Amino acid sequence: MTPLPPAFFNRDPVRVARKVLGATLVRVLPGGEVLSGRVVEVEAYDCPRDPACAAGRFHAARTMDMAIPPGHWLFWTAHSHPLLQVSCREEGIAASMLIRALEPLTGIGSMLTHRPVTRGRDLTNGPAKLVYALGLNPAEIAGTRVDSPGLHLLPPAAPLPDDAVTVTARIGIQAGKNLPWRFLVNGNPWVSPAVPSMDLLAGG
DNA sequence: GTCTCGATTGGCT
DNA sequence: GCCAATCGAGACA
Secondary structure, three states, rough: OOOOOOOHHHHOHHHHHHHHHOOEEEOOOOOOEEEEEEHHHEEEEHHHHHHHHHHOOOOOOHHHHHHOOOOEEEEEEEEEEEEEEEEOOOOOOOOEEEEEEEEEOHHHHHHHHHHOOOHHHHHOOOHHHHHHOOOHHHHHHOOEEEOOOOOEOOOOOOOOOOOEEEEOOOOOOOOOOOOOOEEOOOOOOOOOOOOOOOOOHOOO
């Protein structure tokens, strides 16, 4: 299967996030071992229209890190933890898609070596947890193409139907928290444990 | 230089 | 479920 090319990400990150849900993230270690997981939770950050990016004194310069050409890996640091993202839209516009959780498929033994946990689902059910489990080095990965041999995304075998996807507000932010830009696979035990306000879902 | 905040995590109750 | 740890980044003196 052909990895998703950078051109796929040259559009609205909300649409990108919806389509990437169900894709397979593949990490090939230097020794050739393959670690992979199904993407079961994603969020979109679209700074031109997103208060979560524009608000606050902390974001002005940092968000510009996202303004690289589309389809490149980048890392956002929050609470000293690295979060894996893919740049979206054309160069010069700060927009990205955040991978929040994976369902491990292959190389679980190596993931446990990178990130020993006592409860299985804690291995990759958080945006920084999956970075640790895959043994990713931000300094090495950041700025590389999303279809790089060492780390790439394989598209879902078939698009996920709407009734298999839950759309909610994003987690852990204040500004822009009412935007329904978080997508997760219905009933999947590997999604992150935090539950956002469901207010915006009350009306459907 | 110092203070404050945060797209998280993990330990404790 | 609650809350402390943690440290990079930006504002301000």
